[in-house]
Amino acid sequence: MSENKKEEIIKVNHITKRYDDNSVLEDFSLSVYEGEVVVIVGPSGCGKSTILRIMNGLEPIQKGEVTYRGEKVDGKLGSITRIREKVGMVFQSYELFPHKTILQNVMLAPVLVQKRDKKEVKEEALQLLARVGLAEKKDSYPRQLSGGQKQRVAIVRALCMHPEVLLFDEVTAALDPEMVREVLEVILSLAKEGKTMVIVTHEMAFAEAIADRVIFLDAGQIEEEGTAEEFFRHPKSERAKQFLNSFTYEKK
Amino acid sequence: MFKMLADGTWDTLYMVLISTLLGYLIGLPLGTLLTVTDADGIRPNKVLYKILDIIINITRSIPFLILLILIMPFTKAIVGKSYGTTATIVPLTVAAAPLIARMVESSLKEVDKGVIEAAFSMGAGYFTIIWKVLVTEARTSLLVGVTIALGTILGYSAMAGVIGGGGLGDIAIRYGYYRYETGIMIVTVAVLVILMQILQWVGMLLSRQIDKRRKS
Numbered sequence A: 001m002s003e004n005k006k007e008e009i010i011k012v013n014h015i016t017k018r019y020d021d022n023s024v025l026e027d028f029s030l031s032v033y034e035g036e037v038v039v040i041v042g043p044s045g046c047g048k049s050t051i052l053r054i055m056n057g058l059e060p061i062q063k064g065e066v067t068y069r070g071e072k073v074d075g076k077l078g079s080i081t082r083i084r085e086k087v088g089m090v091f092q093s094y095e096l097f098p099h100k101t102i103l104q105n106v107m108l109a110p111v112l113v114q115k116r117d118k119k120e121v122k123e124e125a126l127q128l129l130a131r132v133g134l135a136e137k138k139d140s141y142p143r144q145l146s147g148g149q150k151q152r153v154a155i156v157r158a159l160c161m162h163p164e165v166l167l168f169d170e171v172t173a174a175l176d177p178e179m180v181r182e183v184l185e186v187i188l189s190l191a192k193e194g195k196t197m198v199i200v201t202h203e204m205a206f207a208e209a210i211a212d213r214v215i216f217l218d219a220g221q222i223e224e225e226g227t228a229e230e231f232f233r234h235p236k237s238e239r240a241k242q243f244l245n246s247f248t249y250e251k252k
Numbered sequence B: 001m002f003k004m005l006a007d008g009t010w011d012t013l014y015m016v017l018i019s020t021l022l023g024y025l026i027g028l029p030l031g032t033l034l035t036v037t038d039a040d041g042i043r044p045n046k047v048l049y050k051i052l053d054i055i056i057n058i059t060r061s062i063p064f065l066i067l068l069i070l071i072m073p074f075t076k077a078i079v080g081k082s083y084g085t086t087a088t089i090v091p092l093t094v095a096a097a098p099l100i101a102r103m104v105e106s107s108l109k110e111v112d113k114g115v116i117e118a119a120f121s122m123g124a125g126y127f128t129i130i131w132k133v134l135v136t137e138a139r140t141s142l143l144v145g146v147t148i149a150l151g152t153i154l155g156y157s158a159m160a161g162v163i164g165g166g167g168l169g170d171i172a173i174r175y176g177y178y179r180y181e182t183g184i185m186i187v188t189v190a191v192l193v194i195l196m197q198i199l200q201w202v203g204m205l206l207s208r209q210i211d212k213r214r215k216s
């Protein structure tokens, strides 16, 4: 497979993650390679969000290490912030700054964190907003936008940092069904461009369409791993079959 | 009498505004430090939080009149005398700072944790998060706090009249209490009430203006 030649960007190496006494991940490892789209699926509470948060340095770990292009991410803020600039994260509940306009939301980190030129950032921000069809909303405030629009802004906000990896944590879970598509289309277009992404989702049709590699997680363990075709069409484990069945309905 | 009232009003405003300003100079960083170092803050520090917490609680539990007398030597050392409007600024500031620190703390703690986390996830450092996220996002609540602080300090400043603190409270006590000139006292109190009303009105108007979360 060509993936072997590609560079490993994020490597989660034999980590253990506990919340108080509750162990969520034990000796867990996962690598993300350049240009691939990894989709993580699994039942609620199995640790999907925790993995993304660890990849972004938002969660302390008890054992193991996370490396970014071979560089170890230690607990020091300097090292973590450097990596966070390269790893964009989009959250389920958007987390836009309510008192900032759409444009200000997008420009904040590139200007203040990356210290880039304001004019250049603004130009790029406007281009990106136009790309997701929200150019005319630049001076609106988040409350004036629909959920789907807010989530597209959140994606633009992450993109404007020029991240090397994008992490999506159930970004459509809080949306009304008719808004899910407009957000997923944006993510699909990013995948077509070859962006490296790790996606946690409950949208199985979307997962199947976008994934280069599917990780099926159960109770903090990788239960099954394969291409979208392998996992969705020919699941091997009983747990995976059961899980996939839970998305289909039969008339009794 | 009009001149006296006008001067008194001016003195009161002078005391209240300056001590609230000084109070914020101390209280804003203090309140921010409390928010940051609290257990669920962005940089928890149990020891520092506890120390600040205790100092603030002690200062706040001393009744203002007692505080006024208690710190007289301190006031004298700074201003050169312990009565009059300028001298009253010292105890007013000492009383205002911890109150303001608490209000700043509670305002900043209202800021959504998810938004703070999003800022962290973009690589923002503590300074950026404090100024561009915490303070900016809490500004409506902070402004309401300013209104409350001004109102409270206005009340305190009137109390300082008991020891010749100057301003409207001083006039009310001198004429109403010592000379039984109830008329003047009532007018003075009326001016205080009006000041308080204006303050409240302007404060609420401004905070509504800057609140971007409201549906328009």
Ligand SMILES: Nc1ncnc2c1ncn2[C@@H]1O[C@H](COP(=O)(O)OP(=O)(O)OP(=O)(O)O)[C@@H](O)[C@H]1O
Residues within 6 Å of the ligand: A019, A020, A022, A024, A043, A044, A045, A046, A047, A048, A049, A050, A051
């Ligand atoms: N801050 C926390 N403190 C304590 N326990 C936590 C915390 N966050 C998550 N957990 C626990 O860790 C486990 C994994 O949580 P996580 O959020 O990663 O699950 P998830 O797979 O994303 O679930 P979902 O699909 O519901 O989002 C859960 O059992 C959860 O209860």
Ligand SMILES: [Mg+2]
Residues within 6 Å of the ligand: A048, A049, A050, A169, A170
């Ligand atoms: Mg989750």
